[in-house]
Amino acid sequence: MQLYRSHVLVCGGTGCTSSNSEKIIAEFDVQLARNNLQNEVKIVKTGCFGLCAEGPIIVVYPEGAMYTMVKVEDVKEITEEHLLKGRIVKRLLLSSGHDAKDADEASSSLENSEFFKRQMRVALRNCGIINPEQIDEYIAYDGYKALGKALTELKPADVIEILKKSGLRGRGGGGFPTGLKWDFAAKQPEGKKYVCCNADEGDPGAFMDRSVLEGDPHSLIEAMAIAAYAIGSDQGYVYVRAEYPIAVKRLQIAIEQAKEYGLLGKNIFGTDFNFDLEIRLGAGAFVCGEETALMTSVEGHRGEPRPRPPFPAVKGLWDKPTILNNVETYANVPVIILKGAEWFTSIGTEKSKGTKVFAVGGNINNTGLVEVPMGTTLREVVYDIGGGIPKGKKFKAAQTGGPSGGCIPASHLDTPIDYDSLIQLGSMMGSGGLIVMDEDSCMVDIAKFFLEFTVEESCGKCPPCRIGTKRMLEVLERITEGKGEEGDIEKLEILAKNIKASALCGLGQTAPNPVLSTLRYFKDEYMAHVVDKKCPAGVCKSMMKYVIDADACKSCGICAKQCPVSAISGEKKVPYVIDQDKCIKCGVCMEKCPFKAIFKNV
Amino acid sequence: MSANNCCCCGGADPRDQKLQEIIKKYKDTRGALIPVLHEAQEVYGYLPIEVQKKISEELNVPLSEIYGVVTFYTQFSLNPKGKYKISVCMGTACYVKGSGQILDKFKEKLGLEVGECSEDGMFSLEACRCIGACGLAPVITINDDVYGRLVPDDVEGIIKKYKE
Numbered sequence: 116m117q118l119y120r121s122h123v124l125v126c127g128g129t130g131c132t133s134s135n136s137e138k139i140i141a142e143f144d145v146q147l148a149r150n151n152l153q154n155e156v157k158i159v160k161t162g163c164f165g166l167c168a169e170g171p172i173i174v175v176y177p178e179g180a181m182y183t184m185v186k187v188e189d190v191k192e193i194t195e196e197h198l199l200k201g202r203i204v205k206r207l208l209l210s211s212g213h214d215a216k217d218a219d220e221a222s223s224s225l226e227n228s229e230f231f232k233r234q235m236r237v238a239l240r241n242c243g244i245i246n247p248e249q250i251d252e253y254i255a256y257d258g259y260k261a262l263g264k265a266l267t268e269l270k271p272a273d274v275i276e277i278l279k280k281s282g283l284r285g286r287g288g289g290g291f292p293t294g295l296k297w298d299f300a301a302k303q304p305e306g307k308k309y310v311c312c313n314a315d316e317g318d319p320g321a322f323m324d325r326s327v328l329e330g331d332p333h334s335l336i337e338a339m340a341i342a343a344y345a346i347g348s349d350q351g352y353v354y355v356r357a358e359y360p361i362a363v364k365r366l367q368i369a370i371e372q373a374k375e376y377g378l379l380g381k382n383i384f385g386t387d388f389n390f391d392l393e394i395r396l397g398a399g400a401f402v403c404g405e406e407t408a409l410m411t412s413v414e415g416h417r418g419e420p421r422p423r424p425p426f427p428a429v430k431g432l433w434d435k436p437t438i439l440n441n442v443e444t445y446a447n448v449p450v451i452i453l454k455g456a457e458w459f460t461s462i463g464t465e466k467s468k469g470t471k472v473f474a475v476g477g478n479i480n481n482t483g484l485v486e487v488p489m490g491t492t493l494r495e496v497v498y499d500i501g502g503g504i505p506k507g508k509k510f511k512a513a514q515t516g517g518p519s520g521g522c523i524p525a526s527h528l529d530t531p532i533d534y535d536s537l538i539q540l541g542s543m544m545g546s547g548g549l550i551v552m553d554e555d556s557c558m559v560d561i562a563k564f565f566l567e568f569t570v571e572e573s574c575g576k577c578p579p580c581r582i583g584t585k586r587m588l589e590v591l592e593r594i595t596e597g598k599g600e601e602g603d604i605e606k607l608e609i610l611a612k613n614i615k616a617s618a619l620c621g622l623g624q625t626a627p628n629p630v631l632s633t634l635r636y637f638k639d640e641y642m643a644h645v646v647d648k649k650c651p652a653g654v655c656k657s658m659m660k661y662v663i664d665a666d667a668c669k670s671c672g673i674c675a676k677q678c679p680v681s682a683i684s685g686e687k688k689v690p691y692v693i694d695q696d697k698c699i700k701c702g703v704c705m706e707k708c709p710f711k712a713i714f715k716n717v
Numbered sequence: 718m719s720a721n722n723c724c725c726c727g728g729a730d731p732r733d734q735k736l737q738e739i740i741k742k743y744k745d746t747r748g749a750l751i752p753v754l755h756e757a758q759e760v761y762g763y764l765p766i767e768v769q770k771k772i773s774e775e776l777n778v779p780l781s782e783i784y785g786v787v788t789f790y791t792q793f794s795l796n797p798k799g800k801y802k803i804s805v806c807m808g809t810a811c812y813v814k815g816s817g818q819i820l821d822k823f824k825e826k827l828g829l830e831v832g833e834c835s836e837d838g839m840f841s842l843e844a845c846r847c848i849g850a851c852g853l854a855p856v857i858t859i860n861d862d863v864y865g866r867l868v869p870d871d872v873e874g875i876i877k878k879y880k881e
Contacts, residue, residue: 130852133863167852319808322849357755357792358848395748396755398790399846415750416782417789433747476810476851483852514809550809564812574789679825701821 119157121198124174126243128163128329129322129361130483131170135187136160139171142187146194156198162330164243165484166230169209174243179226182207230481233500235462237470238286238323238446239486242330247365250372253333259378261449262337265344266384269452274345275301278448280456282468287313287404287441288519288545289621290467290534293448296438299428300346303436308348310339311432311439313409314355314362317401318517319568321548323472324442326484328355328362331446332369336379336392338445341452343390346438351392354409357399366394401518401572405620406439407431408574419576420620441546443472463489467533475501477550478508490531493523497551508553512636516545518565518572519625521632522558541632543625557654558637559644563591565629573623580623583614587630595655599645604634653717656700660716663704665690667712674704674713735760736768740775750778750786754793763794791846799834799841801879803827806856808847815868816855820844822872823857840879 125131125140140158147153164172169183173193180203182193189207196202209228226232236242245252253259265274279294300308312335316324327335339351355363370392373379381389395413402408403418410432412418431437447469451459460468467489473496476482480502487496493513497503504510512522515532521542523530530536534544552561566588575581587610590603611627618624634641643649650658663674663683668690675683675691682698685691693704693713705713739756743749753772758764764787773780787793805811805820824830827840834841850856853865857875864875 129848130850133850133853133856133865167850170852316849317846319812319847320810320851322847322851325849358846396752397792398751398755399792400790401846412751413748415748415778415786417785474851476854477813482810482854517809548809550813552813556813561813564809 117154117157119155121156122159122176123156123193123198124159124161124176124243126162126164126170126172127160127247127361128167128170128242128326129359130163130167131172132361134171136171138187139173139185139190142190143194146190147198150194150199152194152198159246160248161244162242162247163239163326163484165234165239165326165486166209166481167484168480168482172243178203181209181228183209230483230485230500230502233495234486235470235488236486237450237462238327238443238472239330239484240450241334242326242484245331247330247332248368250333250369250376250378253331257453258333258449259337261452262340262344262378263384265341265452266386266388271301271345271347274341274452277452277456278345281451281459282456282463282466283444283447283451283459284467284534285441286443286447286471286544286546288516288543290544293440293444296428296440297342297345299426300348300436300438303429305347307350307433307435308343308346309432309435309437310343310346310348310351311410311413311437312339312351312353312445313404313406313439313441314353314359315397315404315409316356316359316442316546317404317572318519318546318548320476320514320550321474321517321546323474323484323547325356325359325362326472327442327446328359328366332362332366333373334446334449335366335442336369336373338448339392340379340383340390341448342438342440342445344388346436348438349389349391351390352395352413352432353392354395354397354403354413357396363394363396370394400574401568402574402620402622405622408620409439410437417574419574420622422619443547464531464533466535471532471544471547473547473549475549475551477514478504478553478556479551480505489533492529492531494528496532496549497528501551504551504553508555511552511554511556512558514542514550514552514561514629515548516543516625516628517548518568519543519621519628520545521628522552522561522636523632524636526636541628541635543628555652555654557595557650557652558633558640559591559595559650560652560654562630562633563588563595566591566626569622569626573626577617577619577623579614579617580619580626583610583618584623584626586610587614587627591630594641594644595650595657597644597648597655597658599648601645603645604638604641607634649717651717653715658717659700660695661693661698661700661702661705661713662716663691663693664712664714667710669710669712671709673707673709677703677707679703732760733771736771737775740772744776749776750783751790754783754787758793763797765795797834797838799839801840801859802843803840804843804845804848804858806846806848806850806854806858807844808849808851808854810847810851811855814854816857818869819855819857819867819872822869823876826872826876840876 143158173182275297283293284290400418403412405420407421408418427437470486472486514522569584570588573580653659682694743753769783829842831844856865
């Protein structure tokens with residue numbers, strides 16, 4: 116085996132690929148060849164490191180120097196300085212929360228940065244470390260060892276027992292105990308059974324499943340094989356979003372490699388256990404993240420949910436017993452089998468064991484993927500790991516659980532996050548999207564945004580969701596347009612209650628949550644919209660106007676020239692004015708005014 | 718749809734051959750319809766009714782059901798897309814970072830509404846679901862190119878780049 120003195124890990128996740136990491140790899144190949152280093156330095160394309168805001172990211176070992184926001188032009192310098200002469204390129208080092216003064220300090224920038232120091236990586240253990248397109252690298256990190264252990268040392272019932280004891284709960288949203296789910300399916304009479312994986316990560320702003328697929332696809336394959344062994348199945352399906360082309364490609368490669376190595380197929384590990392895995396592409400329907408809808412879609416139909424019971428563990432895909440777990444849930448399974456249930460239960464809170472991956476985004480400095488033990492407070496995630504809010508703005512709320520979840524206000528920043536605490540706060544874990552909003556966000560507008568999403572994504576099968584959410588949206592639209600009427604808030608509450616009680620599937624039952632939770636914590640904002648016809652955050656356009664401060668205006672006329680609808684008039688030495696009837700509130704004038712004389716009047 | 722838009726009746730269209738191969742590949746797979754539609758759309762760029770009819774005959778699935786599936790999923794399109802398909806991400810992370818303004822700017826500059834294609838067939842505009850590049854929010858994609866960390870003023874330059 117060829118030995119290299121240095122390894123350059125380049126992130127090949129979707130975020131970094133979008134900012135040219137493929138071209139950076141190509142440039143490294145050129146530069147290494149030019150300096151005759153191709154036999155000394157190895158370039159490894161890995162999965163996501165998690166710090167997407169600073170991408171593209173490169174880590175050079177053995178020093179562990181983490182370079183961020185690397186451009187193709189920087190590759191030459193990294194090659195000539197660092198790889199050839201051993202001098203770390205300080206200007207490219209990760210700087211957030213860490214001031215690299217000398218090379219020693221710089222060399223440990225990765226482990227020491229606040230962003231990584233406070234995390235605990237279980238599901239993401241291999242992401243950003245191994246090359247996901249090389250099965251050998253996964254095997255070198257104990258890959259397929261858990262499957263080997265399960266097949267040769269454990270009975271199916273033992274596997275289920277370990278899972279039950281570990282307390283692992285579904286990471287896709289509901290938080291149902293995984294071991295229990297497997298047990299139901301295992302107890303069904305023998306015959307055809309299916310193992311499915313929900314990789315239809317539809318929550319806007321959530322991308323943890325994608326990162327596992329892109330960075331560590333074999334862990335999913337291994338876990339699904341273990342699940343199949345536990346319940347007595349020989350066929351699995353992974354339902355992936357078609358919007359994730361890189362993830363699909365890597366999973367495909369991983370499946371082929373596993374087949375080649377005999378880790379999928381017949382007589383795995385020399386036992387009589389057979390297991391095959393197929394990928395099914397989603398086609399852009401959020402409702403297909405609901406388990407029964409997903410199975411209907413795999414069967415080739417419109418992805419509409421079915422009433423439960425019968426539960427999928429009894430009658431699922433093609434009416435056979437089926438288990439469905441989310442990607443992150445599966446990613447935990449091999450570790451639990453190897454390290455044991457006790458190890459896993461030592462992490463987390465009383466009822467929520469292990470870690471949780473959050474996709475942190477929105478108005479936050481360190482956008483990216485964060486894996487922390489259950490019970491970590493929101494404050495730690497937002498401020499310590501996330502680096503706080505850009506431009507020194509105030510934290511207003513964090514939205515978790517996507518269109519099924521709710522907003523957590525600043526007063527609850529110190530609540531430990533787990534399944535149950537989030538539900539108490541009127542939100543939910545969901546798949547782990549965590550969108551931070553600063554003081555400039557209007558909570559009524561956010562509620563409207565999520566409801567627009569639900570209305571568009573409602574499959575239309577049951578009337579409470581199809582018609583009810585539409586009526587709620589109409590009320591919200593009225594409120595945000597300044598046409599709110601007395602009684603509108605009560606109307607929203609009644610509709611919400613009825614939809615929650617009567618919708619067919621989880622999507623419908625949770626659709627009113629964004630409205631209910633914003634009503635709970637930000638009722639004053641709703642009141643301001645309805646009663647005073649004002650949007651305190653200045654987001655809802657129809658209630659806000661742009662005004663020129665006559666004292667500050669120097670009559671330069673720049674605003675009038677920029678205005679796309681000629682709504683601004685004036686002349687030299689006379690302050691300009693905006694004709695409010697013509698103004699379309701695009702905000703160009705405010706942006707362009709060199710004297711900051713134009714402001715939003717809310 | 719007018720007759721001259723039809724792509725697979727009469728004449729030997731090489732794409733029809735490909736469609737046959739796709740159908741053949743999936744004929745014995747359970748739940749084959751959606752994979753077939755995915756690949757057919759890749760070949761034709763969209764799923765005109767003629768293509769759906771062919772699939773219906775070959776897979777022995779009623780055309781009504783196929784039409785139901787095609788219209789249910791947003792990935793499938795009954796209309797041709799522009800040469801450059803502009804998708805503005807409307808995921809939450811992009812939304813709170815102002816993707817709505819980016820979309821408005823595209824609408825204004827192209828004179829298109831969401832879902833429309835320009836008359837010369839150059840651009841089509843879409844609001845898409847989260848593509849997961851939240852670190853770059855707000856994000857748009859044009860075919861396979863990704864543009865991130867945008868402000869409304871970037872829009873004009875981006876369009877210009879593709880017009881040339």
